[in-house]
Amino acid sequence: MNTLTVSPSPHVHSGDSVKKNMYGVIIALLPALAASVYYFGLGALIVTMAAVISCVFFEWAIQKYLLKTNPTVLDGSAALTGLLLAFNMPTNLPIWIIIIGSLVAIGIGKMSFGGLGNNIFNPALVGRVFLLISFPVQMTLWPKPSENMTNYLDATTGATPLSVMKEGLANGESVSSLMAKIPSLSELFFGNLGGSAGEVAAVALLIGLVYMLIRKIITWHIPVSIIATVAVFSGILNLASPEQFAGPLFHILTGGLMLGAIFMATDYVSSPMANKGMIIFGIGIGVITVVIRVFGAYPEGVSFAILIMNGFVPLIDKYVKPKRFGEVVKTAGKK
Amino acid sequence: MNVVLITIISLGVLGTLAAIILYFVAQKFKVFEDPRIDQVEEVLPAANCGGCGFPGCRAFAEAMVKSDDISDLNCPVGGAETMSAAAGILGKEVAAAAPTVAVVRCNGTCDNRPKVTNYDGATSCTIASSLYGGDTGCSDGCYGLGECVDACNFDAMYMDEKTGLPVIIEDNCVSCGACVDACPKDIIELRKKGPKSRRIFVSCVNKDKGAPAKKACSVACISCKKCQKACPFEAITIENNLAYIHDDKCKLCRKCVSECPTNAIHELNFPPKKPKVEKVVPENAE
Amino acid sequence: MEYVLIVISAIFVNNIVLSQFLGICPFLGVSKKISTGIGMTGAVTFVMVIATIVTFFIQKAVLEPFGVEYLQTITFILVIASLVQLVEIILKKVSPPLYQALGVFLPLITTNCAILGVAILALGLEDTNIVKSVVFAMSHAVGFGLALVTFAGIREQLDLMDVPKGMRGTPIALVVAGLLALAFMGFAGIV
Amino acid sequence: MAKTESTLKNMVLTLLVITGVAGASLGFMFELTKGPIEAAKKAKQQAAITEVVPGFNNNPADEVYELKSKEGFDLKFFPAKKDGKLIGIAIESMTTKGFSGKIKVMVGLKPDGTIINYQILEHKETPGLGTKMADWFKTDKGNQSVLGKHPKNNNLTVSKDGGEVDAITAATISSRAFLDAVRVAFETYNENKDNQPVADNTSVEEGGSL
């Protein structure tokens, strides 16, 4: 007779797995990867490969030799961190900087906390902000799209629309005259702008969003609340003083906003658990992003905003609970 | 005016002011807190293990200071030494509690007790116990999932990989009882340490009748009552088909040990028996 | 507007803990639980504001007129130490619940350099006056609280997670503090 | 030795004695170091002046005078003279446009306004970024250097704003601020050229014409 297996219920499982989710996100990022290779050519490929390989390597090495646990790099989370890190960097970044970034992302941002699932901050963003502050020169030289298909380190560089706007406004130029200097909104939508590898084509990122929503990898709460907040906040500023503050569409389509809202703020590990919490988190990110972009020293604030809100996630989780059954005693009537 | 003078004066005034104000305020707002609490806390081991039944050493210290009769308070970690030190501070008496140590009362090793099902749940004895009696025929024995080991804060336990049973490292055990509480099956017991750490106990908790017990595990107590008859001191009782040796009555004569047909009675730390010496071990004859 | 800038600067941009390195000991020491973090924030706010007011007057009424500014350190710390003790003694008697909540932190505050630091920094403000100093102290206290409570939240969460043995405790706390500081650098340049 | 009791008398007495002793020793220390502190400050100032307008043999600190800039800053002017002839002027200029607020710079100008040299006196810029201004604008590399340039003949703004000076990489704000401090120094000097304090009348006349 067979020996029976005994275990507590439930006895069936949905079949969902960590791997499926991680590779799902990677698939969702492929359109953006394609777009960045289309616009930046070789550099985009080199940077992406370098980041992915070094992240996976560091995770493996740290697990094997420092933590002495079984490496779990195949779950795809390290590769994803690498991919997203690469998507946040200029495509002409020297490889040694990419390697430092990967080490920081995986070593400090993730494994120091205990690896997958334990990190408070988004590892890829830890890596990126660390680099941004450490190597401000290299991290702010953005290759011009479509001109550097085969150039890597010596690509011709230009400013991102956000830094054009920031510099211009700082020098007292008006929004309308500056808008003329940057690509049109439709170009921004399809990605013809200077910037980091993954943030150029809003449309590619949106395709990824739709894919992830359909596969139920993420829910709408975080991306929508971020984008809506940015739209509303920058809209108000714009209405108050149109020549001093750029409009909502400009803010939404430029910089890493889409990438951040769709792929980085949604990182399971470093975002809140309850839907209400996610919305608070998203609003926080939106507000901080605009504040940094408009009033701060940096032209771009999405990375900082996400990291800052990551810090608040434990508090949000503690005080914002999912809606509990039975809290509202009677919901009789409609619905 | 001279800077030095100004300095001295301003500082002096300030200092005096501070002293006077502090003095009067302190007088006015005096609150009494028994200083002995601190003193007692100082002699406690600061393990904060809760073995005494209080939430941490300070709470225990407070309880000691507050209660008149401290005979039922005991810090198992610190043992008699600590207790008498603390009692000394308070000028109270302690009844010296006999030192105890944890013993594992199950010998159902993988060999003695064949598995009849596979357990595929979380690694926790309590969780397994909410599900069933275990993956062997014995529904009272050890699950071997090591919840007791996790509960021990003093590195006094480990799981023996071969037998699948927990083992107590006597030297480390401070008899805090955490493992006893952790085990869902009451397999672990705190027993008197005994002279020279010698102990005799029934290493089985199976409450089945003889035949099923024997079928489930080859070293189970089958409640044959032979030990009970053998014991000259009436230290053994049998209840629910299980023999139990009361450590306050047991004189460690070892008669029962050889009687047991399934070798369920264990003796610890005795010198190897010389063949065929039927004498009471001298130092226990009182 | 000036006051708004002082507030924003003190809370976010030049956060006393995360960018000015003051009050790190309590930041690391009493941040294991959110509730104690809140208690400490309360105590710090209280003492920081009072200390700033008192030291402001000492500076203006004693030290400057007599030209003995070099006594700043010693007089200020004396005042703060006495103040703390005073508050402690009074609280213990007058409001035991409040003492339970804040009192345990009071002795720690004497050696909290944020108090002395803010008192000294407040005097360095441009065109300083008493109102500005109080706003300054209050905002720094809020900044301290923000950092402390956020940090405590993170540490409470870390307690539930599997931080590697070698990093547990202080090391990971410092790394978290570093990453928080890193994130807060995003606010650079707002004022 | 028995511990002293906490009586009022003892408490007051102890604190009085301790503070008294402390006060005495501090006062004494203060007297002792007052001179050296002053000297150190002077030495620092002197060193800065020497660096930005070398070659004088007067004591510029003795002839210092103050002027108010358009922005309302009080600037100190140290005339450097060789054998009574004005060879340059060291101006303690400042700006509040730095990344973290105030920057104080000692700017050395030839009597005609050409920049001789500068030294950063005080700032709170970010280490590794803004701090580079200490050497950046002296280094002869690209269009970094401002030495030998004349604020009127050269467009001393950063290239981003259409000027001819290369900003410190990734620290344009500090660079702008620095150049602003230089401008403040020059403009204040230039506007008041005609009514410089009496003491130096002659010398200004001689070297002053552009």
Added chain:
Amino acid sequence: MNQWNNFSKGFFKENAVFTLLLGMCPTLGVTSSAFDGLGMGLATTFVLVMANLVIALIKNLIPDKVRIPAFIVVIATFVTIVEMTMQAYLPDLFESLGLFIPLIVVNCLVLGRAEAFASKNNIGSSIIDGLGMGLGFAMALTILGALREILGSGKVFGTMIFPEDYGMLVFVLAPGAFIALGYLIAFINHVKKEA
């Protein structure tokens, strides 16, 4: 206690920074270079030794109620002395240490030692304790300073080790201070466990 142990405990076993976590503000605030760290460490050592000395001397004269104020006055006096001396003879260092010099007063380390050691021990041990703890503190600050300097700008004590372009600016700034200290402590804990 054996005087050598008394002295050496401050370096490793009871190092203020690495194990006791006292005096964290200067530890983080002034260690952007090895030199500043050393300077701060020595200044603190001076205060610590002198304060320990004086407090051990007068400990029995001080009533309990004013113990803390009295200690603080003693400490503050020496801090002010250091402050003035440094201002006079080491103006550059004084400037880069800035606010942290007066803050030695509240350095938990100093008061902590006064309370925990000097007020209970004789003069000799107290001085040695102060010296050990102080130098241990100075050592920690110097190590941290050197680490941050080399990572941040490729230099140690101002000497170029590798080209500045490769320096990671974060380590000069606040976040780097926390992070570097975090890993330093993790490393030291590890070494201690092995030892």
Added chain:
Amino acid sequence: MLKTFSLGGVHPAENKFSAGKKIETLPVPEQVSVPIAQHIGAPSEPVVKKGDEVKVGQLIAKSTGFVSTNIHSPVSGKVFKVDDILDASGYKRKAIIIKVEGDEWDENINRNADLVTDITLSKEEIVKKVGEAGIVGLGGATFPAHVKLSVPPGKTCDVLILNAVECEPYLTSDHQLMMEKGEEIMVGTQILMKALDVTKAIIGIENNKKDAIDHMSNLAQKYDGITIEALKVQYPQGGEKQLIDACIQRQIPSGKLPIEVGAVVQNVGTTYAVYEAVQKNKPLFERIVTVTGKSVSKPSNFLTRVGTPVSALINAAGGLPEDTGKVIGGGPMMGKALSSIEVPVTKGSSGILIMPDKIAKRGTMEPCIRCSKCVSVCPMGLSPYLLMTVSDKAIWDRAEEEKIMDCIECGSCSYTCPASRPLLDYIRLGKGKVGNIMRSRNK
């Protein structure tokens, strides 16, 4: 849009292989073992001893309290012994073992199959009858039915809800019962309505049983106050809190019973048992059990006497398949894995599910990636990931704060978790501990 409950829920593959299979009467075995603890509450007290002759339907163990109930002999024969046997709980517990001889029924039982629609008993008599007949909830919780029918003073009930949801995958016993005994269930409902003094009854049926919805709707037209509610297929709709929410949009507050919102929920099987007890004087000693599974050759619904060994059912359904990994008493989401197939069927056994080895194996546990999927499927709005962690770390006060006691143990969280974390295992552990703590505090 079909109605459903408002929070969470999952939809596992339904796999209702035995749907539409006619109810077959399983032959009476040679020997039955009737456990004395088949219900929530105090175990019953045996009133027979070794050697006694018993008839079908004769009382063999009596209730020992209000929350307890009677047990009747499912067979006729001789009591062989009263002894500890391994039962579905996984432990050895007391049972009355009877050797079957003949098929002699208690004379009071009306064995005529005709429908009796007239309800002659009064409200009180009904409740008493239900109590005497040993009826317990057949939906799985085995809570003595008479207790639920005794509305506590101060509370009022305004609606009876019949639980015909059968949201567990695989199981079909309620479904088949409705198809074959719909009329009896209607009368049973009327009886319960009378007992509870309500004029409204709702039968909640999930939309994957369209034939049952149609059938019952047709029947309901003849009876006053009974409506059929077709519900969206969503597990755990059968949980009474969820069912009440779905049918009448009222949410039972934390720690409270359905009566708090004026509802009483009974399973359709229970209702049928009530009909038989009240109209036919037949105590509860047999029930319908689904035997099913992917590799089972003849998935069936059997009318089975209590005490029959599970192995007898499995044999009747084509024998134990080669690839068997687990045998589960109940459905795959809430059922209990059996450690032996010799354990007896009890009043609460709704199904025997045989799962192949491959499916039965749990995935390897990975760290929680905080995906919040468990949070979003929890029908009680809890945070399972957190409850698991605090239970694992034994932080009981936090577990209580996080309302661990609200968990209905539906298993949706463990089912969903991509990291294959045994969430419910630990939550159950926590519930046990916190429950003890709360109880000792209340003492």
